[in-house]
Amino acid sequence: xxxxxxxxQMNIHENRLIEDVVFAKTFTLLLNTLLVVDLFRMxxxxxxxxxxxxxxxxxxxxxxxxxxxxxxxxxxxxKNLFYSIxxxxxxxxxxxxxCPDIKRSYSYYILFVITRSIPALYFTLYLDKNKLxxxxxxxxxxxxxxxxxxxxxxxxxxxxTNSWNQYSITYGYNLLIPTCIIIYYLFKEKKIxxxxxxxxxxxxxxxxxxxGAILCLLVFIVLIYIMNYKTEKRxxxxxxxxxxxxxxxVAACNFKNIALxxxxxxxxxxxxxxxxxxxxxxxxxxxxxxxxxxxxMEHPFKFNGIFSDRIYYSKISQEIYDMTNYPxxxxxxxxxxxxxxLGTIIFFIxxxxxxxxxxxxxxxxxxxLTCIVLIFLxxxxxxxxxxxxxxxxxxxxxxxxxxxxxxxxxxxxxG
Numbered sequence: 437x438x439x440x441x442x443x444x445q446m447n448i449h450e451n452r453l454i455e456d457v458v459f460a461k462t463f464t465l466l467l468n469t470l471l472v473v474d475l476f477r478m479x480x481x482x483x484x485x486x487x488x489x490x491x492x493x494x495x496x497x498x499x500x501x502x503x504x505x506x507x508x509x510x511x512x513x514x515k516n517l518f519y520s521i522x523x524x525x526x527x528x529x530x531x532x533x534x535c536p537d538i539k540r541s542y543s544y545y546i547l548f549v550i551t552r553s554i555p556a557l558y559f560t561l562y563l564d565k566n567k568l569x570x571x572x573x574x575x576x577x578x579x580x581x582x583x584x585x586x587x588x589x590x591x592x593x594x595x596x597t598n599s600w601n602q603y604s605i606t607y608g609y610n611l612l613i614p615t616c617i618i619i620y621y622l623f624k625e626k627k628i629x630x631x632x633x634x635x636x637x638x639x640x641x642x643x644x645x646x647x648g649a650i651l652c653l654l655v656f657i658v659l660i661y662i663m664n665y666k667t668e669k670r671x672x673x674x675x676x677x678x679x680x681x682x683x684x685x686v687a688a689c690n691f692k693n694i695a696l697x698x699x700x701x702x703x704x705x706x707x708x709x710x711x712x713x714x715x716x717x718x719x720x721x722x723x724x725x726x727x728x729x730x731x732x733m734e735h736p737f738k739f740n741g742i743f744s745d746r747i748y749y750s751k752i753s754q755e756i757y758d759m760t761n762y763p764x765x766x767x768x769x770x771x772x773x774x775x776x777x778l779g780t781i782i783f784f785i786x787x788x789x790x791x792x793x794x795x796x797x798x799x800x801x802x803x804x805l806t807c808i809v810l811i812f813l814x815x816x817x818x819x820x821x822x823x824x825x826x827x828x829x830x831x832x833x834x835x836x837x838x839x840x841x842x843x844x845x846x847x848x849x850x851g
Contacts, residue, residue, distance in 0.1 A: 460567055466556070471585055472489070498555050501555045516561055516840050517558060520836070535747060544759060548828055556830050565804075578614070603646060608644070609649050609815070612649050616810070618634055620807045623664045652814040746758070748772070797809050815834075819831070
């Protein structure tokens with residue numbers, strides 16, 4: 437009888453381990469999809485093949501998620517996932533009633549929600565310490581694919597851009613999460629190989645990426661530095677923080693000179709050229725945002741609906757409707773779509789959620805959880821202040837999920 441019980445328990449353990457492995461591998465694939473798709477685009481060149489690869493990965497991940505919900509969970513999904521889906525459906529319905537023209541966006545957005553938003557929420561809401569540890573192990577093994585992407589991008593970008601504008605926003609942001617993972621392992625293991633990886637990845641982002649990606653990376657480094665050394669003795673921790681602050685002040689005071697010096701080694705870097713002359717992240721977007729601000733000030737409390745900013749821009753600029761015509765600033769986007777009152781409430785909820793999440797991970801002391809929360813913070817929130825749109829940013833939905841999940845303390849306690 438005891439042997440049967442033991443065998444039964446072993447079978448349960450093995451099944452759970454297999455489930456965790458499949459979960460972690462699929463999650464890793466989802467996190468690397470944008471990078472892999474861009475790598476295919478550089479190597480193959482055919483937009484048809486690239487689209488097939490992209491949707492094959494996203495649909496494959498989505499099928500896994502819905503199969504898990506139907507077969508393993510027996511449709512008993514996480515209540516927060518259910519509430520999120522209901523909120524999206526209600527918001528889309530009300531927005532359509534207020535602004536029927538936004539139906540142009542819905543064919544893309546509905547597919548985006550089904551294949552990306554819901555899977556992103558699922559993976560983060562159902563994380564636990566075992567799945568997270570496995571995910572980091574698989575992400576670590578992806579560094580060779582990341583290196584291939586770096587090398588290919590270094591040759592591909594100069595051939596397909598102007599001699600004075602050799603950069604790619606996509607390239608920089610695709611390297612953001614990998615570089616954060618590399619830096620995490622540098623802090624964790626303190627080995628020479630991780631120093632080399634960090635230098636290679638950071639230089640690649642600086643040379644061929646954008647300023648926004650570099651800023652996100654710097655924010656991550658500061659936060660992971662602070663969180664990583666919170667367990668050290670107070671005096672030692674304060675000394676390291678003081679050194680970091682002094683270094684930061686010196687670098688800030690000599691920012692243009694540093695950018696000019698680096699520019700001599702990393703020639704034709706748009707990021708360094710702009711940083712040496714223009715550090716305000718404008719790039720012509722202030723004019724676009726001023727158009728939205730004018731409309732917001734005229735109707736400060738009006739709810740226009742999601743994607744209404746795209747419709748407004750196409751009308752006022754008399755350009756063809758384009759999903760990428762958004763304010764490139766999350767505050768402007770929220771205020772225009774929701775009105776100042778509702779927009780402020782939504783933004784306040786986001787900030788409070790992030791603060792609560794940081795407080796929780798500080799108590800849990802799980803390094804992988806701390807890292808992934810900070811990664812999604814910079815890629816799914818900080819990034820939105822100067823690039824992308826929260827509606828169609830998979831990292832934003834990953835952030836929402838991890839904020840909720842990280843507050844479930846018992847899932848991630850070690851020991």
